Amino acid sequence: MTEQDALEDYRTYLTVNKGLSPQTVRAYMADITQALHVLELRGIDTLDAITLDDLRSWMAHELHGGLTKTSLARKVVAVRGFFDYAQTHGMCRTNPAAQLATPKQAVRLPVVLSENQAEKLVEVSSQDHNVLALRDHAMVELLYATGMRVAELTALNVTDIDFSQHMVKVTGKGNKQRVVPVGAPAMRALAEWMRSGRGALLAEGEETTPAVFLGARGGRINQRVVRRVVHESAAVAGVPDVAPHALRHSAATHMLDGGADLREVQDMLGHSSLSTTQRYTHVSLEQLRAKYEKAFPRA
Template sequence: MATHGSSMARKTVAVRRFFAWAQQHDVIGTDPAATLMTPKIPSALPAVLNEKQAARLMEVVDDDAGVEGKKTAMATVDDDSVGLDGADVRDQIPADPQSKAAQKPEDQGEPSREARSLALRDAAMVELLYATGIRVAELTALNVGDIDFVNRTARVTGKGDKQRVVPFGVPAGHAIEMWLNGSGAGDGPVLGRKALCNQRSGDALFLGARGGRIDQRVVRGVVHDKAAEAGVPDISPHALRHSAATHLLDGGADLRQVQEMLGHSSLKTTQRYTHVSIEQLKARYSQAFPRA
């Protein structure tokens, strides 16, 4: 079995420290690992969607949920299917069993109330993941009270129980409102979170089909399924986080601001996304510049 570079580097350091300790304690006369070099770990660029692919994905989740007139304000999507070079295709994880039902008509030609509610949930989750760049664990931990619609911000609890406030845009805000309030009109059925809420729900913002706080596996399955439906490269929620960071930097956002938004403790972690932007710039340069 092949050993990853990071694993090999850790083992090399352990061997060096062991023999250094042995020499210091006169267990051995010479250190045979003194010249052992630590293997260089390649810096892998995170997988991202380009802006057209992200726009297509958001349009699909909004269309499935019936969220009208709130498409992402990005470049017009054309019919070409751009690949995701270098992306690792993640294992397919089943989504919430009822989530796919939102795309399938019932005997009477209309999706069930539960299916329509789950479609509203899925749209709100995918919109919020892309709008904020939060981690999937942070998404599932959100409570209803963490959303501030007046300021369009979410209070997120990240690693080490550190809290931060992240902004989101109008499309994500509209999708969340639809999920929380439902889209039933007049005497129509109650939809969205209200339709799934029960004694297991508590204050959880996003619920599973049985009413409990949604599981991370379900969120990953939803993102996989929606990406397939949209015809964009297969991605995970974490790839949406990478995409959000890259598109923010491409749009001129300050690196420190992106670091704060993503909840990175080190600026070095955030700087990875500048490398993605440079790679995209080189690709566009090669396509557009006549003497490239």
């Protein structure tokens, strides 16, 4: 099997078996192809000829070329996954990337709004009552109430909402589904949008679209529009300019501050690893330290 055949096999595996999005698959394959190309330029043109030292040399080449450690870490994960698959399926005798470590990075805490700032952001999105305003308010409320990702919000279908149980079914990365509770304010905003706004935006011929949130032309809303709505709401509310993902971070942090269990937050966010969720405990501790130093006279 040629190297190109191995790459195509892996592309199919990521798409069919792993269920990754086309964008994610393209990014992974571009990272792997670029790494193999660098090694080919050095005369290493078969998978069996690649060693751990070769891959470390490739990493050094990337850093020397100005690639950030964060971007390189993503590439290393992609390369490790490919070689693990290649060895498992008999495409190479050994896995040279098995011991390939990602570059150490400084811990960056997520951007988080305070509870007061989040409240202002949600309130400002509810001030108008036209069709688009009803939609925008419901989106902002739902993003903060559930901590869902933008892609998950735009993928919501009408059948995913359980108004009687105050629950919503969310389809996350890898098509993994989870059921997330929704608070009363967000549920009211969602019900108002469904009752008084959604029907008005259904474009002619698209009455059967299953999407919860619609664009101005009646089709499923674009992620770019959701991001614009959050940025504009933040500007009007006078809070720090944030992207929708900051509402996800804020929801998780505020839940932990309120006494939620780490596992509960992990389930709500759809994190596969608890270590990902644990970042928010660091945010809570940093905020506690800041409040302590400001309020305690002997701090």
